[in-house]
Amino acid sequence: MGKLKIAVVTINQPSLTAACNLMPHLHDYDVDVFGKKDLEHNLDHLNLYGKIDEIMQPAWEGYDAIICILAMGAVVRKIAPFLKDKATDPAVIVINLALDKIVPLLSGHLGGANELSDTIASRIDGCVNFVSTATDQTKTLAFEMFAKKNDLEIHNLKELALISNSLLNKKEVEVLTYESIFETIPNKKNLTRVDKQSSELCVNITPFDSPLLTFKPKVFLGMGCNRDTSFEDIEKAFLSFLESNKLIIEQIENIASFEAKADEKGLLEFATKYNFDIKFYNESEINNLEGKFSPSASTKFFGLKGVAEPSSVLISKYKELIINKEVYDKKITIAAAV
Structure with a gap:
C-alpha cells in the first residue's frame, strides 16, 4: 500500500499559516495543501482555489483523508452532499488554528480518521484528539477495525450498528468462526464463539x-496431482472446487504443494495464469505439522501425511483447515485453509 494521500484545506491566512506549521508533522504522507491566492506561506507548492466548493468534490474523490483547518460547521455543510457510506467515504478531520485540538469528524474507523488523528496528536506537543466513537471511548471491540487490520473483506456492513450497540450495551454476541481466528480477536468480552448461529446477534x-x-478471510489452497497432469485438467478441477464450495477466484490468496511437484508443468502453468506465487513444502515441513489429515496415496509413495491438506495449512494465515481434500478425476486433490 502506498502513502496515505491527504488534502489539507485552508480558508484564510490564519488557517494557511496553521497548515504550514502542520506540514512537518505530516512528512511521511503524500500531502497537498489547498488555499487562496495572495496569502503568505512557506510551502513548495500551494493548490489555489477561488471558492471552497470548487475543491471539495475533487478532494473527496481523490484523497484518502481531508484535513480541514476551518470551522467545523462549515465543514459539515460542505461535505454533506458527498456523503455515501462508511465503507467508501474518506476520512475527514478538523483541526484548530493552534493545532492543539483535533477532531476525527467522519470515517473514524474504516476511513482511518481516528488513527490518523491519533498519529497527528502524538506528534504535536499538547494536542488533544477528541474521538467521539463510542467503541473507542469505552474500549469496546470495533469489528470493522479488527477486519481492517486483518485484511478481512467486509459484507453486510449495515448490520454493524446492531452488533456494535449490542456490545456497548453489554449484550452477548455470537461469533461464527474458527477457533484459530477467534483467538486473534483482541477483546472477547461478551463474545462467544459458535459453530452454528443461534441468535440474531x-x-x-x-x-x-x-x-x-x-468478515471474509483469504483462502489458501493445497493442491496435489499425478505426474504430468495437464494444465487444463488442473484448471477444471480448480474451478469445480470453487463452484462446489461457493468460493470465487478473488478469495484465493495463494496455493501450495509438495516439493516433488515443483517441476510439474501443468501446475506451474496454472499458477502463472492465476498469478499465484505457489509455495512448495518438503517432507519434514509436512510431516512435522500437527493435526490429523485424510488418508492419502502420498503416504505410500512419499511417506507423507498428505499433500493438499497439509500444504494448505502450511501456507495459510491462521493454520486452519476448512475444507478437506476433494479428489478430481482420480489424479488431482485440492483442500482449503484460512
Missing part, C-alpha cells in the same frame, strides 16, 4: 456468504 468470520455481518 451473530457475526460471521468465514469465507462463506451469510446474511449476517460478515
Whole structure:
C-alpha cells in the first residue's frame, strides 16, 4: 500500500499559516495543501482555489483523508452532499488554528480518521484528539477495525450498528468462526464463539456468504496431482472446487504443494495464469505439522501425511483447515485453509 494521500484545506491566512506549521508533522504522507491566492506561506507548492466548493468534490474523490483547518460547521455543510457510506467515504478531520485540538469528524474507523488523528496528536506537543466513537471511548471491540487490520473483506456492513450497540450495551454476541481466528480477536468480552448461529446477534468470520455481518478471510489452497497432469485438467478441477464450495477466484490468496511437484508443468502453468506465487513444502515441513489429515496415496509413495491438506495449512494465515481434500478425476486433490 502506498502513502496515505491527504488534502489539507485552508480558508484564510490564519488557517494557511496553521497548515504550514502542520506540514512537518505530516512528512511521511503524500500531502497537498489547498488555499487562496495572495496569502503568505512557506510551502513548495500551494493548490489555489477561488471558492471552497470548487475543491471539495475533487478532494473527496481523490484523497484518502481531508484535513480541514476551518470551522467545523462549515465543514459539515460542505461535505454533506458527498456523503455515501462508511465503507467508501474518506476520512475527514478538523483541526484548530493552534493545532492543539483535533477532531476525527467522519470515517473514524474504516476511513482511518481516528488513527490518523491519533498519529497527528502524538506528534504535536499538547494536542488533544477528541474521538467521539463510542467503541473507542469505552474500549469496546470495533469489528470493522479488527477486519481492517486483518485484511478481512467486509459484507453486510449495515448490520454493524446492531452488533456494535449490542456490545456497548453489554449484550452477548455470537461469533461464527474458527477457533484459530477467534483467538486473534483482541477483546472477547461478551463474545462467544459458535459453530452454528443461534441468535440474531451473530457475526460471521468465514469465507462463506451469510446474511449476517460478515468478515471474509483469504483462502489458501493445497493442491496435489499425478505426474504430468495437464494444465487444463488442473484448471477444471480448480474451478469445480470453487463452484462446489461457493468460493470465487478473488478469495484465493495463494496455493501450495509438495516439493516433488515443483517441476510439474501443468501446475506451474496454472499458477502463472492465476498469478499465484505457489509455495512448495518438503517432507519434514509436512510431516512435522500437527493435526490429523485424510488418508492419502502420498503416504505410500512419499511417506507423507498428505499433500493438499497439509500444504494448505502450511501456507495459510491462521493454520486452519476448512475444507478437506476433494479428489478430481482420480489424479488431482485440492483442500482449503484460512
